[in-house]
Amino acid sequence: MPKQTSSFDQEPPESEDNTLEAWTGRYLDLIQRNWTAWLESTPAMFRAALAAAEDSDHTSPESVREAGPDRHGRSR
Amino acid sequence: MAEAAEHRKKTAGAPAREGPRPFGFHVMAITTTNFAAMASLGPARLGLFPWHDSLREEAAALMAEADQYPSTDFGTTLARVSAERLELWLKGVEAYRVHPYRRTLKDPPAVWRSGHTRLLDYGKRPKRARAEDLTVLFIPSLVNPSYVLDLREGRSGMRFLRERGIRPLLIDWGAPAEQECGFDLGDYVTKRLEPALDKAIEMAGGPVAVVGYCMGGNLALALAQRRQKDISRLALLATPWDFHLHMGAPPFSQSIRLDQFSSLPGGQGEVPVDLLQIFFAMLDPTLVERKFRRFATLDPESDDALNFVAVEDWANDGMPLSMPAATDCLYGWYGGNTTLKGEWTVAGDPVDPGAIRVPTLLALPSRDRIVPHDSAAALANAIPKGHVIRPPSGHVGMMIGRRSQEGLWRPLEDWLKET
Numbered sequence: 206m207p208k209q210t211s212s213f214d215q216e217p218p219e220s221e222d223n224t225l226e227a228w229t230g231r232y233l234d235l236i237q238r239n240w241t242a243w244l245e246s247t248p249a250m251f252r253a254a255l256a257a258a259e260d261s262d263h264t265s266p267e268s269v270r271e272a273g274p275d276r277h278g279r280s281r
Numbered sequence: 282m283a284e285a286a287e288h289r290k291k292t293a294g295a296p297a298r299e300g301p302r303p304f305g306f307h308v309m310a311i312t313t314t315n316f317a318a319m320a321s322l323g324p325a326r327l328g329l330f331p332w333h334d335s336l337r338e339e340a341a342a343l344m345a346e347a348d349q350y351p352s353t354d355f356g357t358t359l360a361r362v363s364a365e366r367l368e369l370w371l372k373g374v375e376a377y378r379v380h381p382y383r384r385t386l387k388d389p390p391a392v393w394r395s396g397h398t399r400l401l402d403y404g405k406r407p408k409r410a411r412a413e414d415l416t417v418l419f420i421p422s423l424v425n426p427s428y429v430l431d432l433r434e435g436r437s438g439m440r441f442l443r444e445r446g447i448r449p450l451l452i453d454w455g456a457p458a459e460q461e462c463g464f465d466l467g468d469y470v471t472k473r474l475e476p477a478l479d480k481a482i483e484m485a486g487g488p489v490a491v492v493g494y495c496m497g498g499n500l501a502l503a504l505a506q507r508r509q510k511d512i513s514r515l516a517l518l519a520t521p522w523d524f525h526l527h528m529g530a531p532p533f534s535q536s537i538r539l540d541q542f543s544s545l546p547g548g549q550g551e552v553p554v555d556l557l558q559i560f561f562a563m564l565d566p567t568l569v570e571r572k573f574r575r576f577a578t579l580d581p582e583s584d585d586a587l588n589f590v591a592v593e594d595w596a597n598d599g600m601p602l603s604m605p606a607a608t609d610c611l612y613g614w615y616g617g618n619t620t621l622k623g624e625w626t627v628a629g630d631p632v633d634p635g636a637i638r639v640p641t642l643l644a645l646p647s648r649d650r651i652v653p654h655d656s657a658a659a660l661a662n663a664i665p666k667g668h669v670i671r672p673p674s675g676h677v678g679m680m681i682g683r684r685s686q687e688g689l690w691r692p693l694e695d696w697l698k699e700t
Contacts, residue, residue, distance in 0.1 A: 229359050229362040231343060232318065233315070233363065236314055236317060237566075237570070241564075243333055244566070
């Protein structure tokens with residue numbers, strides 16, 4: 206699916222400064238990238254977990270699709 | 282510079298923007314990351330922080346470097362640097378919100394409409410031999426405005442092609458109207474694209490070429506399969522096919538029930554824009570922090586800055602998605618990989634790229650993070666007559682970036698004109 210974010214091409218240049226301030230900036234960048242890396246790799250884990258739970262979990266996507274009208278009486 | 286000055290004249294008094302949207306999400310993402318960095322500093326230095334496998338080596342090297350600094354300085358320095366970065370980010374947001382740029386290109390006339398969907402006609406070249414003009418139907422994504430193909434002067438694929446003897450007809454989906462709120466993806470193909478194709482054929486006097494971008498490419502593929510005799514060529518730009526290959530965070534949407542959002546008081550039976558924005562922001566939750574810090578350092582009148590504002594305006598100008606279409610897309614494509622498995626159907630027929638017999642071009646941008654190369658390459662491998670180009674850009678940069686003419690529009694023009 207398409208995106209609603211943009212300018213993925215543009216990243217700030219990395220610093221080659223040896224000060225603690227520069228180190229701290231690189232540490233913050235790495236913390237950000239760590240979050241993204243986990244987000245990128247976790248969907249497969251999610252899918253596996255959802256598939257395993259699908260038979261018994263009434264909130265699974267399959268169950269949602271098969272469910273009747275919602276609490277406002279509208280069809281799903 | 283002249284363009285910026287011209288824009289200031291045209292847009293004087295325009296209200297400030299509210300983006301980047303959803304603003305609260307971005308503030309939370311930034312502050313949470315900064316707090317997490319502070320809380321993680323001790324464990325990270327002791328080698329106890331859960332770095333992702335792909336970063337473990339780099340993190341170890343960074344931590345080894347830390348030994349040269351006095352340990353008492355880390356906390357205060359981190360607090361100060363975090364605050365400085367947040368301040369710079371806010372300067373970037375302020376500069377964006379008050380930037381004088383506004384899109385001033387006017388939509389061309391609509392030659393057909395149904396519900397909120399329009400077919401925009403960019404016309405033929407003036408004073409040229411009209412018989413030479415090729416007619417091409419362009420199909421954009423459902424969840425972003427179509428004007429990414431006509432962003433601004435000098436960054437408009439539609440106007441670029443028109444000047445070169447191609448008559449672009451652009452589908453403009455608009456926000457779902459009452460009728461379209463019940464549409465699934467197949468309905469968009471059979472009830473909107475097929476009649477629009479009929480109109481294009483009528484205008485051209487015969488078969489036309491079809492070009493789809495992003496999820497518009499998936500819809501174009503389904504259209505081409507159903508109407509092969511009416512389509513001379515098919516181009517699929519950054520079109521995802523294998524949704525389980527390196528695709529990012531939107532699968533998290535499977536962990537929530539979209540119908541519960543739409544049935545909240547005030548809901549309109551759609552997936553709201555802000556929720557869609559969050560799904561996509563989760564591809565890289567702190568990208569907005571980095572982008573706007575960088576924007577804060579740009580000359581606001583530079584071409585880079587103008588393009589940044591133009592793209593951000595477009596990205597923040599999203600549209601809701603009908604619930605059945607969102608279900609097809611988020612649960613079917615992203616969750617079940619129905620495309621690759623041959624389980625995505627339109628009017629009861631599986632959409633099968635192997636059945637496509639018309640010459641097909643596939644553009645696989647080499648730095649696409651929204652539709653990763655391998656996901657789109659799976660489609661290239663499945664189409665018998667597929668010709669691949671690899672623009673050296675990202676997903677959006679391919680369409681409107683500095684290198685978009687050389688990377689995409691000229692090769693597309695050449696290919697469309699091949700006999």
